[in-house]
Amino acid sequence: MKRVETIYWPGGKERALTLSYDDGRFEDYRLVEMLNKYGIKSTFHLCIPELLAKLIGGAALVDPKDYESLYRGHEISCHMAHHPFPAWMPDEAIRAEVTDNRLYLEALCGYPVRGMSYPYGSFSERVIRVCRSAGMEYSRTVRETGEFAVPENFMLWDPTCHHSRADSELIERFMRPLNYDRMRLMYVWGHSYEFSDEERWSRMEEFCKSIGGRDDIWYATNIEIVDYMNAVRSLRFAEQCTSVYNPTCTDVWISVDFEKVMIPAGMTVKL
Numbered sequence: 387m388k389r390v391e392t393i394y395w396p397g398g399k400e401r402a403l404t405l406s407y408d409d410g411r412f413e414d415y416r417l418v419e420m421l422n423k424y425g426i427k428s429t430f431h432l433c434i435p436e437l438l439a440k441l442i443g444g445a446a447l448v449d450p451k452d453y454e455s456l457y458r459g460h461e462i463s464c465h466m467a468h469h470p471f472p473a474w475m476p477d478e479a480i481r482a483e484v485t486d487n488r489l490y491l492e493a494l495c496g497y498p499v500r501g502m503s504y505p506y507g508s509f510s511e512r513v514i515r516v517c518r519s520a521g522m523e524y525s526r527t528v529r530e531t532g533e534f535a536v537p538e539n540f541m542l543w544d545p546t547c548h549h550s551r552a553d554s555e556l557i558e559r560f561m562r563p564l565n566y567d568r569m570r571l572m573y574v575w576g577h578s579y580e581f582s583d584e585e586r587w588s589r590m591e592e593f594c595k596s597i598g599g600r601d602d603i604w605y606a607t608n609i610e611i612v613d614y615m616n617a618v619r620s621l622r623f624a625e626q627c628t629s630v631y632n633p634t635c636t637d638v639w640i641s642v643d644f645e646k647v648m649i650p651a652g653m654t655v656k657l
C-alpha cells in the first residue's frame with residue numbers, strides 16, 4: 387500500500403502566507419500599496435464604518451467608496467456591524483450584526499462575503515454556531531500559536547502571530563527545510579493604525595520584502611485558503627487509496643509515497 391497524505395498547497399507548494407487586517411483604518415491605503423508591491427495578499431475585516439466611527443471617535447477610516455478599488459485582489463470580510471463583544475450578545479443580535487455587515491459589504495464589493503474575525507477576539511461555542519448559521523465559513527481569533535499549522539475548524543482560526551512579532555526569526559523558521567511536516571501556513575494579523583511611526587512601517591516593509599514575491603510560497607487571502615482546504619477535504623479515495631476522485635473545480639496536490647501528485651479538477655486518478 388502506498389503512503390498517501392493530502393498536504394500540498396496549489397502548484398505543489400509547501401508554504402502559504404495569508405494576512406488579515408481589521409477595522410478598515412485609514413492606514414490601510416498605505417498598507418495595501420505595500421502589499422501589492424511585494425505580491426502579498428491579505429483579508430480586510432471591516433465593520434459598517436459609520437457605526438464603528440461612534441466607537442473610535444475621530445480616527446480616520448477608509449472611505450467606503452474606495453473599498454472595491456482599494457481592496458481589489460485582496461478579500462473583504464466581516465468584522466460585525468458595530469464592532470461589538472459577540473460573547474455578551476443574544477443570538478438574535480449576533481445574527482443581525484453579521485447579516486447587516488454582510489449586506490453592507492456585499493453591496494460595495496459585489497461578491498459573497500463569507501468570513502470574519504471576532505471583534506476583540508470575543509467568541510464562544512454559541513457565537514460560533516450563530517455566525518456559522520449566518521453564512522460565515524471562517525473566523526479568526528487573536529490567539530497566537532507561533533506555529534504554521536492549518537486549522538481543522540476554520541471558525542476557530544488561530545493566527546501564527548501579530549505583525550509586531552513577524553520578525554526574521556519567524557521567517558527563518560517558516561523557510562527552514564520541511565521535516566515531518568510537508569505543508570506550512572503562516573498567518574499574520576494586525577491593525578494598520580499600529581504602524582504609528584516610520585520605524586514600524588519600515589519593519590513591515592522589511593517583512594514584506596523578505597517573504598514576498600517568492601515562487602515557493604502561495605500568497606492567498608483567508609477565503610482562498612478555506613476554499614482550497616475544502617477542495618482537499620472533498621477528495622474521495624478508493625479503499626486503500628488505489629485511486630482518487632476530485633469532485634471539485636479546483637486542482638489539488640497530494641503526496642503519494644513522498645512524490646507530489648496533482649489531482650485535476652473533476653478527474654479520477656489512479657495512485
Ligand SMILES: [Zn+2]
Pocket residue numbers: 408409465469505506
Ligand atoms: Zn477590530
